Amino acid sequence: MLSRPDILTPADGAAVAVENSAASGPVVLVCEHASLALPERAGDLGLPAEALESHIAWDPGALAVSRLLSQTLDAVLIHQRFSRLIYDCNRPPESPAAMPEKSEIYDIPGNRDLGAAERYARTAALYVPFHDSISATLVAREAAGLSSVLVTVHSFTPVYFGKPRAVEIGILHDSDSRLADGMLEAAEGGPFRVERNAPYGPDDGVTHSLRLHALPHGHLNVMIEVRNDLIADNIGQGVVADYLAVLIQNAITACQK
Amino acid sequence: MLSRPDILTPADGAAVAVENSAASGPVVLVCEHASLALPERAGDLGLPAEALESHIAWDPGALAVSRLLSQTLDAVLIHQRFSRLIYDCNRPPESPAAMPEKSEIYDIPGNRDLGAAERYARTAALYVPFHDSISATLVAREAAGLSSVLVTVHSFTPVYFGKPRAVEIGILHDSDSRLADGMLEAAEGGPFRVERNAPYGPDDGVTHSLRLHALPHGHLNVMIEVRNDLIADNIGQGVVADYLAVLIQNAITACQK
Numbered sequence: 179m180l181s182r183p184d185i186l187t188p189a190d191g192a193a194v195a196v197e198n199s200a201a202s203g204p205v206v207l208v209c210e211h212a213s214l215a216l217p218e219r220a221g222d223l224g225l226p227a228e229a230l231e232s233h234i235a236w237d238p239g240a241l242a243v244s245r246l247l248s249q250t251l252d253a254v255l256i257h258q259r260f261s262r263l264i265y266d267c268n269r270p271p272e273s274p275a276a277m278p279e280k281s282e283i284y285d286i287p288g289n290r291d292l293g294a295a296e297r298y299a300r301t302a303a304l305y306v307p308f309h310d311s312i313s314a315t316l317v318a319r320e321a322a323g324l325s326s327v328l329v330t331v332h333s334f335t336p337v338y339f340g341k342p343r344a345v346e347i348g349i350l351h352d353s354d355s356r357l358a359d360g361m362l363e364a365a366e367g368g369p370f371r372v373e374r375n376a377p378y379g380p381d382d383g384v385t386h387s388l389r390l391h392a393l394p395h396g397h398l399n400v401m402i403e404v405r406n407d408l409i410a411d412n413i414g415q416g417v418v419a420d421y422l423a424v425l426i427q428n429a430i431t432a433c434q435k
Numbered sequence: 436m437l438s439r440p441d442i443l444t445p446a447d448g449a450a451v452a453v454e455n456s457a458a459s460g461p462v463v464l465v466c467e468h469a470s471l472a473l474p475e476r477a478g479d480l481g482l483p484a485e486a487l488e489s490h491i492a493w494d495p496g497a498l499a500v501s502r503l504l505s506q507t508l509d510a511v512l513i514h515q516r517f518s519r520l521i522y523d524c525n526r527p528p529e530s531p532a533a534m535p536e537k538s539e540i541y542d543i544p545g546n547r548d549l550g551a552a553e554r555y556a557r558t559a560a561l562y563v564p565f566h567d568s569i570s571a572t573l574v575a576r577e578a579a580g581l582s583s584v585l586v587t588v589h590s591f592t593p594v595y596f597g598k599p600r601a602v603e604i605g606i607l608h609d610s611d612s613r614l615a616d617g618m619l620e621a622a623e624g625g626p627f628r629v630e631r632n633a634p635y636g637p638d639d640g641v642t643h644s645l646r647l648h649a650l651p652h653g654h655l656n657v658m659i660e661v662r663n664d665l666i667a668d669n670i671g672q673g674v675v676a677d678y679l680a681v682l683i684q685n686a687i688t689a690c691q692k
Contacts, residue, residue, distance in 0.1 A: 270551060271558065272529035294527060294646035298566060301528065306559045389551035 185303040190217045193304045194311040196256050197245070203252035204430060206319070208312060208330040208387055209244045210267040211237035212257035220264050224287025234281035235261045237333040239409030244331045246419035251426065253329075254315060258308050263289070265304040268330075268386050271297065275383065276305070282339060312391050327357065327430055328392040328399040333406035334377055346371040347418075348403035350378075352385040357398040360429025370408075370421065377403065398433055400426075442560040447474045450561045451568040453513050454502070460509035461687060463576070465569060465587040465644055466501045467524040468494035469514035477521050481544025491538035492518045494590040496666030501588045503676035508683065510586075511572055515565050520546070522561040525587075525643050528554065532640065533562070539596060569648050584614065584687055585649040585656040590663040591634055603628040604675075605660035606682075607635075609642040614655040617686025627665075627678065634660065655690055657683075 186193060195212075214236040216223065222230060229235065241257055248255040258267045263286060269276040277300060279289050319326050336343055347370050351358035358374065365372040378384055385401060392399030402422060409415045443450060452469075471493040473480065479487060486492065498514055505512040515524045520543060526533040534557055536546050576583050593600055604627050608615035615631065622629035635641055642658060649656030659679060666672045 270528070270554060272554075293651070294643055295648070295651040297527060297529075298647050301558075302563045302567060306563050309555060310559060386551055390555050391552070394550065394552040 185219060185299045186217050187219065191259065193259055193307045194256065195259050196254065196311060196315065198248050198252070198254050199315070201248070201252045201254045202324065204325060205247075205251045205253035205327045205329050205426060206312070206315060207244050207248055207251075207253050207255040208328065208391075209237075209241050209255065209257035209332075210308070210330065210387060211262045211332060212241035212244070213259050214261050215259060216261050216264055220288065223263055223289060225263070225284060229284045230261075230263075233333070233335040233406060234284055235263050237331075238406045239404065239415055240331050240333045242412075242415045243333075243404060243409050243419045243422070246415060247329075247331065247423055247426075250419065250423040254319075256308075256312050256315060258304070260304060265300040267305055267308045268384060270386055271301045271305060273383060273386075276301075282335075309387075309390055312387070316391060316395070316397070326397050327426075328388065328397050329357075329426060330387050330401045332401065332403045333409060334403050336405050336407045338377070343377050343405065344371060345373045345376045346405050346408060347422075348373055348376045348378075350375050350380070350385065350401035350403060351399070352380045352388050352393060354388075354393055354396075354399060356433050357400040357426075357429050360432040361400060361425040363432070364425045364428040368421070398430065400429075442476060442556045443474050444476065448516065450516055450564045451513065452516050453511065453568060453572065455505050455509070455511050456572070458505070458509045458511045459581065461582060462504075462508045462510035462584045462586050462683060463569070463572060464501050464505055464508075464510050464512040465585065465648075466494075466498050466512065466514035466589075467565070467587065467644060468519045468589060469498035469501070470516050471518050472516060473518050473521055477545065480520055480546060482520070482541060486541045487518075487520075489541075490590070490592040490663060491541055492520050494588075495663045496661065496672055497588050497590045499669075499672045500590075500661060500666050500676045500679070503672060504586075504588065504680055504683075507676065507680040511576075513565075513569050513572060515561070517561060522557040524562055524565045525641060527643055528558045528562060530640060530643075533558075539592075566644075566647055569644070573648060573652070573654070583654050584683075585645065585654050586614075586683060587644050587656075587658045589658065589660045590666060591660050593662050593664045595634070600634050600662060601628060602630045602633045603662050603665060604679075605630055605633040605635075607632050607637070607642065607658035607660060608656070609637045609645050609650060611645075611650055611653075611656060613690050614657040614683075614686050617689040618657060618682040620689070621682045621685040625678070627675075655687065657686075
């Protein structure tokens with residue numbers, strides 16, 4: 179099994195990527211499920227290729243949309259460089275979903291009965307550097323006199339356990355709904371089917387990054403979920419990113435009134 | 436509440452201390468519960484002074500014995516500089532005992548209903564640096580051609596929930612009992628009441644450090660528990676440390692046969 183400090187080798191590179199770090203716009207974009215890459219030492223976790231490329235490994239399209247948003251909004255973007263299968267950075271170490279033994283229809287053999295050393299290695303090498311990077315970014319911005327609006331970008335599968343999902347864009351929030359309220363208001367009568375806390379919400383444990391970085395500091399925040407069939411290509415990604423940018427900007431303006 | 440990266444201020448200093456780091460003896464000593472200090476920002480966690488000085492905050496005498504062992508055995512010593520009340524470094528983040536809401540007879544108000552941000556801050560600032568330091572020490576020793584024997588040093592209260600404990604020294608192990616077997620054999624007929632996996636054992640979740648650092652790598656390992664009334668002063672600490680040093684050395688020799 180993997181063992182710290184070997185979980186990431188030099189060939190794997192860093193766990194976290196920060197893009198457009200000198201951006202001066204108000205938004206800080208976070209993409210926890212940006213990548214389907216696995217550390218070399220992790221092998222394939224015993225999964226077939228179709229699973230390793232599916233939504234259980236990453237949020238297809240989310241990084242592409244985040245990058246477009248980063249340009250449009252002049253926003254810093256922080257994303258995890260490895261698959262949620264090895265560590266889901268939107269979950270704390272105490273959550274069974276952090277290193278899941280099962281995801282949707284797939285058992286994950288490489289995550290079965292993980293020992294203390296392996297759990298520690300993944301937590302220390304992937305989870306902590308990721309959230310430290312977000313913290314450091316927010317602290318540095320505050321020191322520079324910039325306020326921050328935290329926006330996490332996700333995608334979801336159109337069919338889950340065989341059941342189609344009608345919602346197209348989910349606007350998720352935890353106890354602070356200010357930005358989400360503004361986005362939902364801005365979305366009314368628009369081209370997409372946009373819903374609050376759908377296809378899941380804070381009770382499903384998905385607002386961990388918001389709870390870590392936004393709620394304790396009073397930063398405006400939201401988690402965006404886009405149905406991944408809408409952002410499967412450049413055109414869809416561009417349309418959705420432009421749409422989301424307008425919702426975000428309108429909502430920030432509304433919150434500042 | 437505390438928030439990362441503020442849980443430890445510069446005035447608090449580092450979470451981890453490494454002493455005698457250039458030691459060339461085979462033993463690596465670890466003391467997870469060395470200190471009753473709390474980070475300044477933690478205040479008193481809502482506890483009375485008697486609790487903050489009691490065994491629920493630290494293992495009284497364990498650091499003193501560890502330092503004597505470090506000298507006698509020419510051993511590196513790694514110890515946590517803050518109380519187990521803020522984070523118990525012998526527990527993984529998924530354990531309720533890592534940031535306990537209750538310990539023996541005391542409720543710990545400052546640990547009640549901890550939010551995600553606070554749990555993360557403690558994990559990142561105290562748990563991960565501590566175990567990274569142990570890992571780095573073990574890796575550096577291996578690179579230098581030194582094999583390592585992991586020995587963790589603890590103390591326990593003579594009276595727990597009002598009930599006296601007769602055992603004086605516990606020799607605890609997880610799945611690898613080689614070193615513990617040797618120490619128990621060496622202790623037979625000696626001056627102390629020495630018992631295997633007492634006053635608790637691996638099923639109580641106390642062998643986390645062994646599981647993290649020794650078992651995956653095949654290092655000889657043991658966890659020592661000394662009843663704290665035996666090591667309350669310099670004389671007792673000296674007697675027990677000398678005794679333990681002999682047990683450890685005999686056991687290592689026996690394992691090498």
